Amino acid sequence: MTSERLHFISGDHxxxxxxxxxxxxxxxxxxxxxxxxTALRRRVFSLVWRQHKPIGAxxxxxxxxxxxxxAPPTVYRALDFLLESGLxxxxxxxxxxxxxxxxxxxxxxQFFICTSCRAFAELDxxxxxxxxxxxxxxxxxxxxxxxxxxxxxxxxxxxxxxxx
Amino acid sequence: MTSERLHFISGDHxxxxxxxxxxxxxxxxxxxxxxxxTALRRRVFSLVWRQHKPIGAxxxxxxxxxxxxxAPPTVYRALDFLLESGLxxxxxxxxxxxxxxxxxxxxxxQFFICTSCRAFAELDxxxxxxxxxxxxxxxxxxxxxxxxxxxxxxxxxxxxxxxx
DNA sequence: CAGCATTATGTTATATTATAACATAACAGA
DNA sequence: TCTGTTATGTTATAATATAACATAATGCTG
Ligand SMILES: [Zn+2]
Ligand SMILES: [Zn+2]
Ligand SMILES: [Zn+2]
Ligand SMILES: [Zn+2]
Numbered sequence: 001m002t003s004e005r006l007h008f009i010s011g012d013h014x015x016x017x018x019x020x021x022x023x024x025x026x027x028x029x030x031x032x033x034x035x036x037x038t039a040l041r042r043r044v045f046s047l048v049w050r051q052h053k054p055i056g057a058x059x060x061x062x063x064x065x066x067x068x069x070x071a072p073p074t075v076y077r078a079l080d081f082l083l084e085s086g087l088x089x090x091x092x093x094x095x096x097x098x099x100x101x102x103x104x105x106x107x108x109x110q111f112f113i114c115t116s117c118r119a120f121a122e123l124d125x126x127x128x129x130x131x132x133x134x135x136x137x138x139x140x141x142x143x144x145x146x147x148x149x150x151x152x153x154x155x156x157x158x159x160x161x162x163x164x
Numbered sequence: 165m166t167s168e169r170l171h172f173i174s175g176d177h178x179x180x181x182x183x184x185x186x187x188x189x190x191x192x193x194x195x196x197x198x199x200x201x202t203a204l205r206r207r208v209f210s211l212v213w214r215q216h217k218p219i220g221a222x223x224x225x226x227x228x229x230x231x232x233x234x235a236p237p238t239v240y241r242a243l244d245f246l247l248e249s250g251l252x253x254x255x256x257x258x259x260x261x262x263x264x265x266x267x268x269x270x271x272x273x274q275f276f277i278c279t280s281c282r283a284f285a286e287l288d289x290x291x292x293x294x295x296x297x298x299x300x301x302x303x304x305x306x307x308x309x310x311x312x313x314x315x316x317x318x319x320x321x322x323x324x325x326x327x328x
Numbered sequence: 329c330a331g332c333a334t335t336a337t338g339t340t341a342t343a344t345t346a347t348a349a350c351a352t353a354a355c356a357g358a
Numbered sequence: 359t360c361t362g363t364t365a366t367g368t369t370a371t372a373a374t375a376t377a378a379c380a381t382a383a384t385g386c387t388g
Binding site: 005006007008092093110112115121123125127128130131132134135136138139140141142143144145146147148149150151152153154155158 | 169170171172256257274276279285287289291292294295296298299300302303304305306307308309310311312313314315316317318319322
């Protein structure tokens with residue numbers, strides 16, 4: 001993500017289309033990387049995509065169980081695959097998972113999550129990473145990875161609050 | 165913390181003294197805020213302080229169990245108190261807790277944690293928070309709180325690695 | 329000091345999140 | 359087809375955290 005602007009996906013877009021595109025892109029990406037985008041992985045990926053919101057592993061499990069028997073390792077293995085392929089991210093402070101909006105470009109990202117509606121947006125902001133790098137370098141710390149999760153009100157919910 | 169420099173506490177200081185001071189400061193802080201720094205809270209606080217490293221709730225529990233019976237709620241309630249008093253912080257990506265080095269000044273902080281020796285340092289860097297605020301504001305997002313956890317090599321471990 | 333409300337802790341059970349270990353199945357290349 | 363590899367199924371359990379209710383300690387008020 002080269003943009004430094006948060007993009008909260010609104011409720012009124014053609015979500016079927018949006019999801020189908022994402023799946024196609026995921027398929028292509030896996031193909032390029034010599035990885036198998038199996039039926040299970042596709043199913044779990046589409047469940048993560050479904051709402052443009054963080055989803056827990058056990059929520060995913062419940063959905064899988066509608067199709068028949070399923071156990072936690074099934075979900076966690078699929079999630080691990082998707083995480084390693086860069087198709088999803090994990091939100092540590094929520095124990096939840098979100099779909100990556102720019103999987104073609106490997107990144108860790110920074111996550112902005114609405115405490116009211118749970119909408120999320122991700123950035124890969126050089127403004128933020130540079131600030132961190134600078135603080136680290138001044139002290140001789142070598143950054144390997146980061147967890148950056150910002151909670152607050154998305155633009156919609158902020159407006160709702162102000163008008164209330 | 166007004167400094168923007170990471171301070172990793174080295175192994176060769178007078179830790180007994182350092183811990184005792186921290187406990188005294190914690191006591192005073194609680195007194196000021198009309199809160200009770202009970203024996204249990206003191207014990208848990210000192211366990212979090214003990215190593216200047218993140219510690220898990222169940223590690224604390226094990227220590228308490230050396231003194232007699234103890235169950236998870238005992239630990240979690242003490243931790244909740246210390247968190248709310250600003251005496252410790254929680255590291256979401258590790259499910260662990262660290263002592264706050266500047267409890268007099270309420271803050272969320274940013275945490276730098278060594279993946280090799282688990283040493284940690286905390287900042288309250290305006291460079292970082294300003295970068296986040298700027299990205300948020302551009303998009304109409306209102307920041308409420310953040311989780312910022314940077315993993316990497318502390319100066320000591322970085323030098324060790326380079327000389328290896 | 330007694331009585332009472334409030335706060336803190338003890339105790340038991342259980343919820344939630346995640347992984348270990350081993351069996352079976354699907355797949356891909358020779 | 360044979361075979362090694364990767365993926366999934368299955369059962370059990372680990373690790374983290376909370377709910378609910380009982381008891382105890384504390385501090386205030388009269
Ligand atoms: Zn992403
Ligand atoms: Zn919202
Ligand atoms: Zn702090
Ligand atoms: Zn280190």
